[in-house]
Each structure stands twice: as structure tokens, then as C-alpha cells.
Amino acid sequence: MEPLYLKILRDLEDKIASGQLAAGDQLPTEKELAEQYRVSRITSKRALNELEQQGLIKRTRGKGSFVTSTNTENTNTNRVLLLLPFTDDVAIGNLSGSILPVMQDAHYELMIATYDFLNTHTTQDIKNEFDGLIYYTEDENQHLDVLFELSFADFPIVLLDKEVTDLKLPSFLADNLAGGKEACDYLVKAGHKKIAYLFGNHHHPQSTRQRYLGYIQSLMENDITFHTSFEEDTTEKERLVDYVKHNQITAFVCENDITAIEAMRTLRQAGFLIPADISLVGFDNIQAAAFVDPPLTTISQDFKAIGESAGKALLSWIKTKQKPNSQKIPVTLFVRESTKEITA
Incomplete structure (x- = not known):
């Protein structure tokens, strides 16, 4: 079920995009939206905060919220961030090499960085600079604060290699x-x-x-x-x-x-x-x-399939606003000479 604040957010986005709410128009107050949608003021406030973070409205204390743009497309950066534990990801199957073509086909830029990126960038920086995040989970307990903050803001994130069950984010990993x-x-x-x-x-x-x-x-x-x-x-x-x-x-x-x-x-x-x-x-x-x-x-x-599946799922999430499901990718047995049959 879609969160209640998203219903308000989508409705206001549509009105801005269609011109029903033009640049300079004042939006309903938190209280008015809460009464209209029968939600709490915390819920209506979150919807307005999201619009402000997207740059679609400007909020002024004591005056209200006003439309600053009628073009929702300008909020897209066409950039995706891939965070890996190592500079060279050959050790984890060259996942970047399988994700990159997916992004290029969709005309998205893929920026590849290590976890050190999080030492110099805030969650707001990530939201401003990227449309989505692909995160390789080396440790399920690492960077939980960042992932939770982004997830709470409905920022598209897909995980690689491991699940983080507490966050309920889609994961793409081998079976x-x-x-x-x-x-x-x-x-x-x-x-x-x-x-x-x-x-x-x-x-x-x-x-x-x-x-x-x-x-x-x-x-x-x-x-x-x-x-x-x-x-x-x-x-x-x-x-x-x-x-x-x-x-x-x-x-x-x-x-x-x-x-x-x-x-x-x-x-x-x-x-x-x-x-x-x-x-x-x-x-x-x-x-x-x-x-x-x-x-x-x-x-x-099959690291190629893992990377491709994650990349396509993230792009779909960005486009449709619908969170994808997790996927476990089948594995393959390669029989070589370290094993043999034994007789009774």
C-alpha cells in the first residue's frame, strides 16, 4: 500500500506539472492538506518537505508554500551512484562492468565510488546529485544510518550481494x-x-x-x-x-x-x-x-545477471516510482578435477 504522504505528493506534483498550479501560486497549508486528505499534519508536512527538496516549491515561515517551477523533469539528474567496498571490483565479479551498459542504454551516467564517498557527502547531497543508488552490501550492519535516511525519503536504492532485512530494500544476489x-x-x-x-x-x-x-x-x-x-x-x-x-x-x-x-x-x-x-x-x-x-x-x-537485473530494476523504480521486488539469481556448478567419485 502506498504511504499516505506519497498520495499528497503525487497529486501536487501532477498539478504543478499540468500547470494547474503555476509558478508563484500558493499551495494549501499543512493543516488544509491534512483535513483534505484526512491525514495527520506530520504526513502533510512530509509531502511539502519533499516538494521543497525537489525544488518545486519554496516554503516561507509565516507566509506559506509557493510553486517555484512547473517542470518536474528538471528534478532528474540522469545519474546513478554505485557504491562498492573496493576501488577495483574484479574481486566481486566486475559488477560495475555489467551495470554500466544498462545505464548507458538508458542514457544515464553511472558514477562508481567506494564507501569513502559517504565520508564527504551527506544524504541530501546524494539526493540532489543522483536519481538512485546501487549499494554493494559488504556488511549488513554498515552504513545503516545513510541507507535508512535515504530509504525513509523514498530515494530509490537497490542492494547487491546481501539483504538488509530491517530496511526492506530490494536486493539482487546469488541464490x-x-x-x-x-x-x-x-x-x-x-x-x-x-x-x-x-x-x-x-x-x-x-x-x-x-x-x-x-x-x-x-x-x-x-x-x-x-x-x-x-x-x-x-x-x-x-x-x-x-x-x-x-x-x-x-x-x-x-x-x-x-x-x-x-x-x-x-x-x-x-x-x-x-x-x-x-x-x-x-x-x-x-x-x-x-x-x-x-x-x-x-x-x-552470475555477476553479469546480478548487475544487469539490479540496474534495470533501479531504472524502473526511478521511472515508475514503484519499488521492485528482490531477486535471487541462479548459480551454476562447474565440475573440475578437485572432486571425484568414491566407491563403497
Whole structure:
């Protein structure tokens, strides 16, 4: 359901755009609008504040609100901001490279910046300079104040890689749960029954938790009782080797490719053969995954589809004023030489 203040805002925008309210005309007061639309004065005040921020009206204490422009199109900047945690986003699939063509086709400029941009720009700066924001969520708890302020003002924002459930913003990310399940399903079909999940560090972001739950779902569906508990951390070299020997592990679903490659190196140094003794599946399909020895079986995220979907959704939101739905983009299993079938 559309917020009540948006109803007032849209009606006044339409009257200004159509000329029904011309430059210099006085608008109804907060009290009059509240009575007309049967809302609180806080609601009517928010609608007038939005019009003032758009530059369509000027509000003067003791005098009222007056139309300054009859052209709503002038409020569009045709610019979108993409905020990333790194200067070079190759590590996260070159998302900017997939978003840029979408913006260019729509004649929008894409400005790419790191989180440092938020140290020198306020939320009002962002609203004045851009029509929308694409934000890569490295940490669900980071920049909540900025995202909330912009969201509260109905500024179009779409998130990449992770959801921030408290803000209810549309998110575009890989289907991590399905990926964890597919990786484990593959190992089960290859005959493995002692399959462990390998976490990369003590910090378990949303994407990792989803992959882990997919792993658990696969084991449950295949009636396999052994599983790694969420609290276990076997990243230390000695602990990893002891864990494998103690539990007779034959395969790992790894949080990501870096974790898988490091584990592969540790296990080989301890005398294990890959994949003869232990199979490993990674996640992300980074460039190095195809060139390690042996090449790594991994789950690939479709960063191109993620970026394109996010860009198109944001442009639609800007044009139609309708918030899009979140999307989980399917993943793909790439089978290489770090895994093998085992016989009973």
C-alpha cells in the first residue's frame, strides 16, 4: 500500500506539472492538506518537505508554500551512484562492468565510488546529485544510518550481494542457499557420506550462512546424519588436519574458493591426495579456481545477471516510482578435477 504522504505528493506534483498550479501560486497549508486528505499534519508536512527538496516549491515561515517551477523533469539528474567496498571490483565479479551498459542504454551516467564517498557527502547531497543508488552490501550492519535516511525519503536504492532485512530494500544476489545445496548434492551423488562444511574465518556473513544451510538441507534430504556444526572453525592448519583424520572426512563444501584453495594446500602438505583422498568444492568461481592444481570444482555466481537485473530494476523504480521486488539469481556448478567419485 502506498504511504499516505506519497498520495499528497503525487497529486501536487501532477498539478504543478499540468500547470494547474503555476509558478508563484500558493499551495494549501499543512493543516488544509491534512483535513483534505484526512491525514495527520506530520504526513502533510512530509509531502511539502519533499516538494521543497525537489525544488518545486519554496516554503516561507509565516507566509506559506509557493510553486517555484512547473517542470518536474528538471528534478532528474540522469545519474546513478554505485557504491562498492573496493576501488577495483574484479574481486566481486566486475559488477560495475555489467551495470554500466544498462545505464548507458538508458542514457544515464553511472558514477562508481567506494564507501569513502559517504565520508564527504551527506544524504541530501546524494539526493540532489543522483536519481538512485546501487549499494554493494559488504556488511549488513554498515552504513545503516545513510541507507535508512535515504530509504525513509523514498530515494530509490537497490542492494547487491546481501539483504538488509530491517530496511526492506530490494536486493539482487546469488541464490546462495541453492548453491550450497547443489555443491553438497553433487558430492553425495559422487558417493561421499562424510562431507564437512569449511568456514573461511570467524566472521560468517549472510551469504556464508545461506550456503551452510543449503549444505545442511542437502544432507537432510539425503538422510546423511554427519554434518559440521555452525560453531566449528577448522581453518587453522593443524585443526583442519586433525578434524579430517578424526571424522574421516572425504569431502568439503567450502565457503568460497579462497578457503578451498588454502585448504587444498594444507591437506596436500599433510600428505593427503586431492581428489583421491579428499574432494573439495568451492564457491564464486574466481579466476584462480581454474588454474590451481588440481583445478577447483566450484559454484559460479552470475555477476553479469546480478548487475544487469539490479540496474534495470533501479531504472524502473526511478521511472515508475514503484519499488521492485528482490531477486535471487541462479548459480551454476562447474565440475573440475578437485572432486571425484568414491566407491563403497
